[in-house]
Amino acid sequence: DTEVTQTPKHLVMGMTNKKSLKCEQHMGHRAMYWYKQKAKKPPELMFVYSYEKLSINESVPSRFSPECPNSSLLNLHLHALQPEDSALYLCASSRVAYLADTQYFGPGTRLTVL
């Protein structure tokens, strides 16, 4: 199983809402990543979890709050987002971080903030 799943596929939320994005993998990977991708732009790394611990936070605003409850699951909690946060949010996983292992990407959640 080389699949990374993400739910929901699409999400529309208001600026006062609280929502969460979910990412799951069952490949035994110990590194998981969140990326933000605007239309026709490359993905931008947001967070890296290594062995369930946050190892990289690329100066992401606090309205984005990641959580890694276990080695298979990665959440991104959203609160008080702005319209410019509308984007495709990609999750990825790899065996380990820091060794340039192949990252396996999920299909993404397309987020629209009204």
Next chain:
Amino acid sequence: AQTVTQSQPEMSVQEAETVTLSCTYDTSENNYYLFWYKQPPSRQMILVIRQEAYKQQNATENRFSVNFQKAAKSFSLKISDSQLGDTAMYFCAFMSSTGNQFYFGTGTSLTVIP
């Protein structure tokens, strides 16, 4: 700071022909990793090929090969016998040896014409 430049925003190639996508990068590191990722329309991003900077031999994966010129900081992707399924956005990416820096280029949109 590392940067990755893809100077060709869009390219097209006839089916069965060969096409080369260019990528240059800037780094002061001696050891690092380079990648080409493919993102088909509305589909998941997948790794096409990777190159370790300390290896002089160019990486190949079936119809995909790279021309890695370390001194020139160039990392081009050659696709031979282009197929319709190769139509996608292609991103060049750089990762530092420690894995704590990971950057995508701006992408090249490739269309394979029947």
